[in-house]
Amino acid sequence: MFRLNKTQERIKVIFDRKNMNRTRTQHHKTNRVNVYAMTPLMLIFSLLMILSCNKNDDFGEVNSGSSQYIDGNGVFIINEGNYGQGNGSLSFLNLDSMKIGNDIFSQANSRPVGDVPFSMQIVGKNAWIVVNNSARIEVVNLENMKSVATIPVEGSPRFAIKVQPNKLYISNFSLNRIFVADIQNQRITGEIPLTGSTEQMVLATGKVFAAFWSNYHFPILNNNRIFVIDPENDQFIDSVIVGKEPNSMVVDKNGKLWVLCSGGFLNDELPSLWRINPDEPEVEFTLQFPEINSSPTSLCINGTGDTLFFLNQGIFKMAISDSQLPLFSLIPENEHLFYSLAVHPVTSTIFATDAIDYQQRGIVLRYITNGTFTDSFRAGIIPGFMMFSKNED
């Protein structure tokens, strides 16, 4: 600061014409340093600002955490990202090399996958990625993740399921319709009108069971049912009443359908697990969770179809023959907050995700069937839905 002060004094002197000569002779050396130091500094600063960053090649969001895609035997992780922020991505954990590829769609296609990628269905050599808030399906080649087709879907698409060799159903959060897609031609060919929105779908005894999970867009309807659809003629057949908010479904080795209901996001009723005979279809029995403030999700089944897994602030396991819900978790939550769950169809390895603070790369954790932790990997922001690459058909 003292230096600046001196500089000031000198500047004053310099601009004072009367003293110009005296200044030049007496303070020649110091003047040059102090007085003119400011001007080149200003110029350099101005030039730096003009020159820096004037290229247009670097202006969008950069992900420095991406890594290479190695196709093969493994699991795809759909990282939802934050709604409206466009930071969702795709990851693939190769289970042979145990290497994770992050941001693999964006790397292969030089563009983001879209806002809130939500689920994926593998169909032949392609994967159909349902991008919820961008309202489209990205069809990619599994070998290199290159986009094969982009199919716009009305409303808010959630899940896709292959129901026939050339037919795919797409469920919808905001519309009371399931869209029918032609797999070969990669386009929407029809729709099935229903009395509610649809979330997860499964195939059982040749029929499609679609869960009416949220009544956000249909507030007068009761979101406690499973729609039954005949994929031959795309007709609604029947519906089965279950608990509020059926969020996930699986089919066991006996062909029975299991439905997990959270009981409503405002804890309207006790969460429940339902077993349904898909032939009739009718409810065979119900198990109620004791705690109204709990919200079980992510019902999964092992490869042999005899053991169920689900999340309920910890990972729980029960045999399909059990007559009551498990009291204790197989894997307690501890430092984690489990977001999503999947069980490998062959090895029955348990995969769980933890989104941490929802603004950073979440983690994928692996446990062997008895609950022993093996390893973990960093995926993308909010890792959710998981799909095994050899799970096809």
Added chain:
Amino acid sequence: MIFDTLDLSPVEVFSKTPEKSWGFKVTEIDTIALSNHATQSMAELLATATPFFVKNYGPGNLATTSLRGASASHTQVLWNGINVNSPMPGQVDFSQIPVFFTDNIRIYFGGASLQHNSGGLGGNVEMLNIADWNNSLHAEILQETGSFDTYKTYVSAKAGNLKFQSATRAFCSRSENDFSYLNNAADRESPPVEYRRNAAWKQQGVLQEIFFKPSAKTILSARIWAQHNHREIPANIQVMVPDENENLTEKLVRSQLSAEHFLKKSKFLIQSSYAFSRMNYQNIISEIDDENTVKSWLNALKYENYYFERLSVLTGINFNFHAVNSENYLAERTRQEVSAFVGLNYQLGSGIFMNVSLRQEVVDKKNAPFAASVGVKARLTKKAPVYLKANITRNFHSPTLNDLYWLPGGNPDLKFEKGLNSELGFSFIKDHEKLTLSSEITCFFADIDNWIMWQPDSIFSYWTPVNLKNVISKGIEAGLKIELKLKQVRLNYSVNYSFTQATNKKGVSVNDQSIGKQLIYVPAHAANQNILIVFRQFTLNYACTFTGKRFTSSDNLRYLPSFVLHDLSASKALTFGKSTLTLKLAVNNLFDKSYQVIAWQPMPGRYFSFALKFSYLK
């Protein structure tokens, strides 16, 4: 940049309105910048004329500011003494405030904000309207036309005498805002050119002020500000939505009555304000059609005493009441704030000044943490006006009504956010006949605990706010301003730089990689410079702003690159007697830089505006 440091020389101290910021950093945006940005919003002004990062979703769209790494709700905005932050999100949208409606803007950094109110953990932005008692008639009409079908009209008329003054201002501005941009969501390598859709906006407003001096010792003033804003909200470019999917309409009225009475060595102020706002948000796809109504009644009583030569005492009480009706709340929700304040300004010796502020607030019948600040200013040498400034402040911020009552998720158990701010700085101001030089360097430190963040609850039913983070923000701000006045030429140069390191100290779990990392959307480096040359009646202005890299994920693996913007404007004034006609041509984003302030929200490239101003001064 155009940024003034208030020089609080001892002479001014015991004048009628003593400054109360000894030892704190308070800056003022100078009048040249205000008139240069007269046709813009506060968002545009703050982005180019201050080193703050303005988090802007696009022209005419939501724009909030982060001061020194604190959140948008930690910036308190005052309009002639009343707080205009919405009690719902706790923040102010600067895109909706016309610069034309203010006469003076001051920035109170960090702890300096406590002299006015609590909650400014980042600081305060103060907008003031000032009566000019010497004015008899001053009328102005300003018309601007710009790129993207932008039309703006501003009118003002100020008339009066030594006892009575009236000031009327009105404006109407609208824009199609359909600028072209490079769509990197379609192809990062060779982005196609596209046009922004669903981004139009329109604003209209009027501000009427009346000042009256019934006696030499009393000033009465009344103000009313009414405004209507409508804007379409464009989606991020990864989202395909139908046209006109999302929009926001706001009607607001802010009114104020105040009386000031001067005694021999003291002053009374009584002020009462009523503000009303009705906001309608529509989103067709999400089937949202929400209406929020906010009514605020804000009252202040202040007494300033400068009886002693070296000591002035300011005492005050505030009573504020807010009532909010929202479809997102279960019922009408209210907030009641009562606060008592004592401020002391003390001159210890020649060249040492001190400021102490104490504030106790009761929010909804709950005692808020006691807030206090101490600042010291000392002249370092007798020879030169070099000052040292140091201060420390303990402050707090109340959870917003959305944090407490939003349905679902609102958390009534939230604690106050607590802030500790401190600063150490030097300033230097030297006035010469032809040259004025001022510079300031400030180091700051802030520790904000119980920082509120929305997170999914433990069972993923919905998002809920929690007192999650502990943020440490520290940095350096440096500024230099040179003003040169020659016979025919006037030159102003200013440059500012700020470094902000704002990191999170508390993780949600051991796996949290955000610990020790920079907060998202807080640039570490920001700088700006401004060159103004006035030659006779011709003015040339060049502004340049640098915004550093902003991280977009809390683990700092995702980021938006830095960008530099250049704006150039030239104007020529023609005088005919008492009338002046000014023509102005401006080029913004001179080098057509593609950039995004928020990820996937494009900003316009090069654009132009042409303005004509006619003013009559009697």
